[in-house]
Amino acid sequence: MKLGIITFWETQDNYGQIMQNYALQKVLKNMGHSPFLIRYSLFRDWAKSPNRWKAILNPKRIFAYIRKKIIHSKNIMNTTDVDRKFDVFKKKYLSCTPKIYHTLKELQADPPQADAYICGSDQIWYSIDDYQVYRNITRAYFLDFGNQSIKRIAYAPSFGRTDFPIGYYKYISPLLQRFQLVTVREKGGVEVCKKAGCSHAKQVLDPTCLLDASNYRSISIKPQTLKKYILLYFIGNNDIDFSEIECYAEKYDYDIYYIGSQGKCIENVKKSYSSFKLIYPSINEWLGWIDNCELFVTNSFHGSVFSILFNKQNVIYTGKGLSRKGGADRFYTLLEDLNLLDRIFVDNMSYLLENKIDYYKVNNLLNARRAECINLLKESLESSN
Numbered sequence: 001m002k003l004g005i006i007t008f009w010e011t012q013d014n015y016g017q018i019m020q021n022y023a024l025q026k027v028l029k030n031m032g033h034s035p036f037l038i039r040y041s042l043f044r045d046w047a048k049s050p051n052r053w054k055a056i057l058n059p060k061r062i063f064a065y066i067r068k069k070i071i072h073s074k075n076i077m078n079t080t081d082v083d084r085k086f087d088v089f090k091k092k093y094l095s096c097t098p099k100i101y102h103t104l105k106e107l108q109a110d111p112p113q114a115d116a117y118i119c120g121s122d123q124i125w126y127s128i129d130d131y132q133v134y135r136n137i138t139r140a141y142f143l144d145f146g147n148q149s150i151k152r153i154a155y156a157p158s159f160g161r162t163d164f165p166i167g168y169y170k171y172i173s174p175l176l177q178r179f180q181l182v183t184v185r186e187k188g189g190v191e192v193c194k195k196a197g198c199s200h201a202k203q204v205l206d207p208t209c210l211l212d213a214s215n216y217r218s219i220s221i222k223p224q225t226l227k228k229y230i231l232l233y234f235i236g237n238n239d240i241d242f243s244e245i246e247c248y249a250e251k252y253d254y255d256i257y258y259i260g261s262q263g264k265c266i267e268n269v270k271k272s273y274s275s276f277k278l279i280y281p282s283i284n285e286w287l288g289w290i291d292n293c294e295l296f297v298t299n300s301f302h303g304s305v306f307s308i309l310f311n312k313q314n315v316i317y318t319g320k321g322l323s324r325k326g327g328a329d330r331f332y333t334l335l336e337d338l339n340l341l342d343r344i345f346v347d348n349m350s351y352l353l354e355n356k357i358d359y360y361k362v363n364n365l366l367n368a369r370r371a372e373c374i375n376l377l378k379e380s381l382e383s384s385n
Contacts, residue, residue: 001381003028003035004114006141007157008122009094010041012086013261014235015286016208016302020121022093024155024207026215031378036095038112044102045136082280089283093219104136107145116151116381117143121185121207123327126160131168142175153181153380156204160327162188169196181380183373188329203333204373208302209366213291213309220287229255231293232276233286233303236263240317242273244349245297249275254294259286261300295353301330308338308366311359315352316343337369338362 005024011017021037028035090096101107124141127134143152169192176182176198183204184190193201230249232242249256258269258276269276281289287306290296296307299317307314316335318328335341340362345352 001033001115002113003033003116003118003381004038004097004112004146005035005118005120006038006040006143007120007124009037009039009090009096011262013084015233015261015283016300016305017122018086018089018094018283019302019306020207021090023209023211024118024121025094027207027210027374027377031381033381034095035118036097036112036114038107038117039097039100040107040140041100041102042137042140045104045140047133047135084280085282104140104145107140111146114146114150116153117146118153118155119143119157120154120183121156121158123158123160125157125172125184125189127164127168129165131165131171135171138172139175142172143178144175148178151381152179153377154179155181155183155377156185156206157189158185158330159189159192162192162325162329164192164195173197180383181376183376186329186333188324188333202376204376205369206302206305206334208305209309209334210370210374211309212367212370213311216287216306216309217291219284220291221282221284222288222292223281223285225255225292227253227255228294229257230295230297231257231259231289233259233261233290233296233298233300234263234317235261235300235303238263238299238317240299242276242297244353245315246273246275248295248353252294257289257293259289301327301334304331304334308334308340308362311357311363313356314343315345315349317345338365 005021007021008017009021025035025037097112119141125138127138131138141157173196176193176196182193182198182201184193184201185204185206187203190201190203193199230245232245234240245256248254256273256276258278259281260269260278270278279289290303290306290312291310293312295314296303296312297315297317298304298307299319304314304316316331318331324332331344332341335343340357343352343357
């Protein structure tokens with residue numbers, strides 16, 4: 001079957017975004033299908049909201065704009081300032097539509113030809129409170145294009161939150177009814193679907209979990225390092241105290257390498273921790289850096305996933321401790337299923353550094369769950385409904 005997949009894909013420094021693309025296509029190819037990425041670029045598809053002037057004139061937004069445009073230091077380095085060869089990876093490993101769709105109207109006027117459409121994964125079903133601003137984007141990611149008879153499957157999209165306004169549930173309710181299979185990445189997403197009138201949604205693994213480590217090792221590049229090392233991978237700007245990590249590295253004579261994504265945190269990290277070595281690997285190199293580290297420390301969901309796939313000792317920052325609120329639900333869902341909730345940092349660094357993960361048990365749980373999710377997806381694609 002020819003399968004059109006819509007998800008995020010445009011990043012130049014978020015490794016997880018591209019790897020979930022790669023993994024889903026790889027899994028579908030292993031089933032004998034011909035998947036391809038529908039290159040929908042959402043940035044021109046914002047809609048005008050009745051509340052837009054209230055939002056624009058918000059004092060906090062005005063101050064943030066001034067700080068960014070006027071006070072912003074020219075010396076601050078963005079994490080995208082170094083080319084990590086993401087486009088090279090996409091060209092080599094991802095099948096894509098020749099054209100880029102910039103609006104929902106373009107998708108509806110000239111929909112990509114496919115036997116089935118799949119949306120997911122990543123936080124493509126997220127919306128702000130003023131959901132009318134996202135209405136075109138929402139409909140695109142809920143597959144509101146193409147012939148009505150084409151099969152529609154949601155595989156592991158994420159809402160990124162669970163506290164939507166009532167209007168949002170009403171808005172997505174008819175869109176959900178068109179799907180032959182609705183799955184979501186987080187347990188909280190199942191509850192969102194229920195509120196929107198979809199009682200049959202199932203929680204599944206992120207696509208990256210559907211492949212085992214050997215699949216990723218086949219495309220990874222091992223780093224050429226002289227010493228054993230700790231790897232830190234952090235998304236966004238952060239103000240985390242890494243002093244205990246530094247002490248641990250000194251105790252065992254480990255180097256510390258730092259990878260930053262989606263933020264302006266690089267120079268701040270270097271100023272505070274001069275021993276850290278900043279690196280900007282390609283995706284293939286990123287896989288190799290995780291696979292060969294002694295300890296992996298991250299606030300990234302997909303970083304956490306790959307540390308588990310490669311059976312690494314890890315420390316995971318959710319930003320909310322053990323709370324499931326907002327984006328933390330993705331960590332909680334993954335780690336709870338694998339009995340790894342104790343890897344979340346909540347002022348327990350000594351425990352995390354000294355207590356090792358029993359990966360025999362974790363791998364058994366993950367293998368069983370992986371088989372369930374792959375079979376669910378396979379059965380839905382083969383079904384005549």
